[in-house]
Amino acid sequence: MGRGREETGGNWGARRVAGLALMLVGVIFFTPLLTVRGEPIWAGSDELPSGTLPIQWDIQSDARDKGRVVRLAMPDGSVQSMTMEDYLFSVVAAEMPAKFELEALKAQACAARTYTVGKQLSGPSDHPDADVCTDTACCQAYISPEEAAANWGDQAEEYTQKIQQAISETDGLGVLYQGQPIQAVFFSSAPGYTVDAVEVWGNQVDYLTSVASPEGEEVPNYHSQVTMTREQVEQAIMDTYPGADLSGAPESWFGQPVTNQGGTVSSILVGGITLTGGQVRTLFSLRSACFTVAWNGENFVFSVTGYGHGVGMSQYGANAMAKQGSSYEDILTWYYSGTQVDLLW
Numbered sequence: 547m548g549r550g551r552e553e554t555g556g557n558w559g560a561r562r563v564a565g566l567a568l569m570l571v572g573v574i575f576f577t578p579l580l581t582v583r584g585e586p587i588w589a590g591s592d593e594l595p596s597g598t599l600p601i602q603w604d605i606q607s608d609a610r611d612k613g614r615v616v617r618l619a620m621p622d623g624s625v626q627s628m629t630m631e632d633y634l635f636s637v638v639a640a641e642m643p644a645k646f647e648l649e650a651l652k653a654q655a656c657a658a659r660t661y662t663v664g665k666q667l668s669g670p671s672d673h674p675d676a677d678v679c680t681d682t683a684c685c686q687a688y689i690s691p692e693e694a695a696a697n698w699g700d701q702a703e704e705y706t707q708k709i710q711q712a713i714s715e716t717d718g719l720g721v722l723y724q725g726q727p728i729q730a731v732f733f734s735s736a737p738g739y740t741v742d743a744v745e746v747w748g749n750q751v752d753y754l755t756s757v758a759s760p761e762g763e764e765v766p767n768y769h770s771q772v773t774m775t776r777e778q779v780e781q782a783i784m785d786t787y788p789g790a791d792l793s794g795a796p797e798s799w800f801g802q803p804v805t806n807q808g809g810t811v812s813s814i815l816v817g818g819i820t821l822t823g824g825q826v827r828t829l830f831s832l833r834s835a836c837f838t839v840a841w842n843g844e845n846f847v848f849s850v851t852g853y854g855h856g857v858g859m860s861q862y863g864a865n866a867m868a869k870q871g872s873s874y875e876d877i878l879t880w881y882y883s884g885t886q887v888d889l890l891w
Contacts, residue, residue: 641732653878741857
């Protein structure tokens with residue numbers, strides 16, 4: 547297990563001194579070259595109540611997040627500089643429901659902080675004048691405090707303070723593997739197990755391996771269906787994979803899928819071409835790569851479980867673990883195998 551802010555005495559003092567020394571000499575970390583992350587929570591949320599922004603920020607924070615600057619590329623092309631503390635508030639508010647357990651929100655704060663530091667240290671990117679952006683296809687989700695408060699309605703003050711507490715109580719902490727910050731990817735919900743990174747992106751990453759994940763029917767839209775006509779499926783396949791053979795009957799277009807222990811599709815024949823579950827998910831806009839497909843004589847029906855790419859920390863799984871008594875350190879070191887929680891700078 548990693549060690550966090552609950553450490554006391556000489557060991558923690560030594561770690562703080564060591565962390566400061568590392569910062570002063572400018573130690574450079576290296577991270578894996580993945581760039582994929584989780585889905586924003588506001589997409590498809592059931593209800594978005596209105597309210598006003600609470601002004602109070604009562605919870606005291608240490609100086610690490612307040613002292614680190616994040617340059618954020620905005621949708622209008624401008625770049626805004628803000629503290630890590632302020633940036634993380636908007637990321638956590640966008641990425642995880644504020645009603646979740648505090649320990650789950652702490653885990654999300656650590657993952658988001660780690661991801662951000664990795665972006666800062668990885669060199670030139672799609673936005674060379676900024677560290678991160680608000681495009682979820684590139685970086686992390688982002689919502690302004692005002693927008694978040696409007697969505698939270700009457701619970702805006704409670705949720706504001708709760709997320710600020712999650713950030714404050716994990717100040718400067720992140721997830722390390724062999725002393726280096728990891729690529730802390732995350733997603734919404736898993737169908738019993740997470741997925742190895744190599745199955746999704748083709749890169750083997752030691753700390754991004756499949757683990758059991760305890761969420762289930764409490765997840766909104768945990769089971770979903772996508773229905774498509776023969777013509778829609780044919781066009782989608784041939785536009786992307788023109789070498790596919792769809793000359794047979796529709797029920798022959800999809801082969802028997804190869805699945806992992808959680809039911810996520812590792813590979814499947816589509817028109818004679820072997821595709822990964824992730825490729826099929828993208829091709830037909832499915833919520834996850836845990837799916838079955840059937841031809842009912844008129845349409846193709848995809849039955850899907852979970853939401854997201856499936857790699858790294860499951861957010862609903864994190865909340866289920868927190869409800870069972872797990873700390874944020876327990877959660878992070880479970881989903882990111884062989885890691886520890888420690889200071890990032």
